[in-house]
Amino acid sequence: MQPGIIRHDVHVALRLPSGNITVHEIKPNTTISLGKYGSFHTRFLVGRPYHYTYEILDEVDSSTGSGLRIVTSAELYADIKEDDVPTPADLGDEKGDSVQDGAQYEVVDQEGKVVTRTNRNIIDDARSQTMTMLEIEMLKAEGKGSGKDLIAKILDSHSALDQKNAFALAKYTLRKSKKYLRQFTVLPMDVPLLANWMLNDKDATKIMEMREETLALAGSWSNIHVTPSQSAEDLQAMDQVGQGRWLMVDETGGLLVASAAEKLGVLHASNESQKRESIEQSQQQCELQGDNEAQLQPETSLLPKPSPSKRKVPIAQSNNITLVHANSQPNLSLLRYFNFDAANPDLSHPLARHLRTVSWLQLLHPEDDNACTEPEIVPPEILQTWKSGKRGNYHRKRRRWERITSIVSETRAGGFDSLVVASFMSAPTILHHLVPLLRGAAQVVVYSPTLEPLVELADSYSTARRVAFLNNRPESETMPTEDFPVDPTLLLAPTVQTVRCRPWQTLPGRTHPIMTGRGGAEGYVFHATRVLPAEGGVQARGFAKKRRTGAGDRTRGASEQKRAKEEDVTKADDAALTHT
Numbered sequence: 001m002q003p004g005i006i007r008h009d010v011h012v013a014l015r016l017p018s019g020n021i022t023v024h025e026i027k028p029n030t031t032i033s034l035g036k037y038g039s040f041h042t043r044f045l046v047g048r049p050y051h052y053t054y055e056i057l058d059e060v061d062s063s064t065g066s067g068l069r070i071v072t073s074a075e076l077y078a079d080i081k082e083d084d085v086p087t088p089a090d091l092g093d094e095k096g097d098s099v100q101d102g103a104q105y106e107v108v109d110q111e112g113k114v115v116t117r118t119n120r121n122i123i124d125d126a127r128s129q130t131m132t133m134l135e136i137e138m139l140k141a142e143g144k145g146s147g148k149d150l151i152a153k154i155l156d157s158h159s160a161l162d163q164k165n166a167f168a169l170a171k172y173t174l175r176k177s178k179k180y181l182r183q184f185t186v187l188p189m190d191v192p193l194l195a196n197w198m199l200n201d202k203d204a205t206k207i208m209e210m211r212e213e214t215l216a217l218a219g220s221w222s223n224i225h226v227t228p229s230q231s232a233e234d235l236q237a238m239d240q241v242g243q244g245r246w247l248m249v250d251e252t253g254g255l256l257v258a259s260a261a262e263k264l265g266v267l268h269a270s271n272e273s274q275k276r277e278s279i280e281q282s283q284q285q286c287e288l289q290g291d292n293e294a295q296l297q298p299e300t301s302l303l304p305k306p307s308p309s310k311r312k313v314p315i316a317q318s319n320n321i322t323l324v325h326a327n328s329q330p331n332l333s334l335l336r337y338f339n340f341d342a343a344n345p346d347l348s349h350p351l352a353r354h355l356r357t358v359s360w361l362q363l364l365h366p367e368d369d370n371a372c373t374e375p376e377i378v379p380p381e382i383l384q385t386w387k388s389g390k391r392g393n394y395h396r397k398r399r400r401w402e403r404i405t406s407i408v409s410e411t412r413a414g415g416f417d418s419l420v421v422a423s424f425m426s427a428p429t430i431l432h433h434l435v436p437l438l439r440g441a442a443q444v445v446v447y448s449p450t451l452e453p454l455v456e457l458a459d460s461y462s463t464a465r466r467v468a469f470l471n472n473r474p475e476s477e478t479m480p481t482e483d484f485p486v487d488p489t490l491l492l493a494p495t496v497q498t499v500r501c502r503p504w505q506t507l508p509g510r511t512h513p514i515m516t517g518r519g520g521a522e523g524y525v526f527h528a529t530r531v532l533p534a535e536g537g538v539q540a541r542g543f544a545k546k547r548r549t550g551a552g553d554r555t556r557g558a559s560e561q562k563r564a565k566e567e568d569v570t571k572a573d574d575a576a577l578t579h580t
Helices: 088-095 133-142 148-156 166-180 191-200 212-222 232-237 255-264 271-289 333-338 360-364 388-413 427-437 452-460 463-471 550-579
Strands: 011-015 021-025 031-033 039-041 053-056 068-070 114-116 183-188 243-250 318-325 355-359 416-422 438-448 491-497 524-530
Touching (some): 011 333, 021 191, 148 166, 191 212, 191 255, 191 333, 212 255, 212 416, 212 524, 243 255, 255 318, 255 333, 318 360, 355 360, 355 388, 360 388
Parallel strands (some): 243 416, 318 355, 416 438
Antiparallel strands (some): 011 021, 011 183, 031 039, 053 068, 438 524
């Protein structure tokens, strides 16, 4: 997809003047309604750039043929670009007066005219607004302009507007602009925007109340990055299944998978895939238009061609995401906002080649899963006698079995670079089966909305638990046990972290957190590093020879020499006395 240009059949986010986000799919010949802000046709957005602010027009502009107008930056930031009003501190410095902290003053210009007033004499009264709601609704029904005229009339009809200070006037104007301005900003869909939209405007429990900053922390510790692809010969020489392989357990509707795919560069369809898809569609249209001519061709040209859905999906050898799920089909509903359907993947989408799904039954007991059972092999001579429909079903079952068997065998072989878990299941039961599939120095990240499950998990990999496990190692057949739900020797340095970005209002004398912010779960992340325990015990033998080094040893040697001299003198005196 060409960056910065809006195309058909893509999801876009529209930011309204109120600050709310709405997500819409740009379908041909449809109308998008924004409630009280108005509606517009999708053809007015196709081919236009992202990150622009558009104004909804009442009538289609004859010069451009569009019902939308791009709002220039000069209009958006007209209030900011105006000359700043002098502050009381500046005026006090000019006059040589000392301004006390927290005092309220009136700002006047050089001629003595009041420019900004304080609000200590303002009394909130609904009668200050002389325009009634009926008159406002009549002006809105006329639908002239983008709402600026209506806002100007509302400000003019306010009887106490001249008593407001600069801050109160700006706040009042902003509140009316959010309510009546008929504008919106088009934003492309990405993972942070999707996470904030699901958290604030949709059902937050579907993504386990995972915030944008927590998602970034989990992605940073998991060390997901693009790995250069290598040939099969090089991988076989290194005794590796592949490079850049990431193992996930995602119960957030595909939010973790989307974040990892965005880091790997396989989340959005490229422009080449869009061109390839358009070429295939044009070829199909040409084939439909040339049916009459095809009847005159030989019988060989009338043979059925394999449809795109019957093509074998290629599997990439690097930068792969393997998702372990509990149901027959994984829950990846959020990937539809990036034009990917997990149930019926589009082969032109790069995620179709880099995403692999395997169920817990296929991973732990593949012999009990019907999908891992090989279909009966039919001889070619018997296969030729079947009808085309039955023969197609047979080949489809064989291809499906080959793909599932390949994915299951590669997953059970292990060698993954990291493990990222966001699940309502018990974390020790997940790590007990998946941590052995990681290579050495791989990162393990587990997300939980609450703190207690991760504290218990960190205690399972603590140093005290590891020492007790080594001193009294249970049999592998009895694992997991009540005291050792996991093998504590497989992970090192477990930590539990959290991060939270709280919005603050930063105004002179009015600095405080936004009191209307969303509450909910805080969100915590468990992180540890996969290690390979040394086989056998480490023993040290021999006796270490003590060496005298340093000032302390020299002092000790001098005192011993002095003591030896004193003993010699004593012995000499005793000998002299004996001789006499």
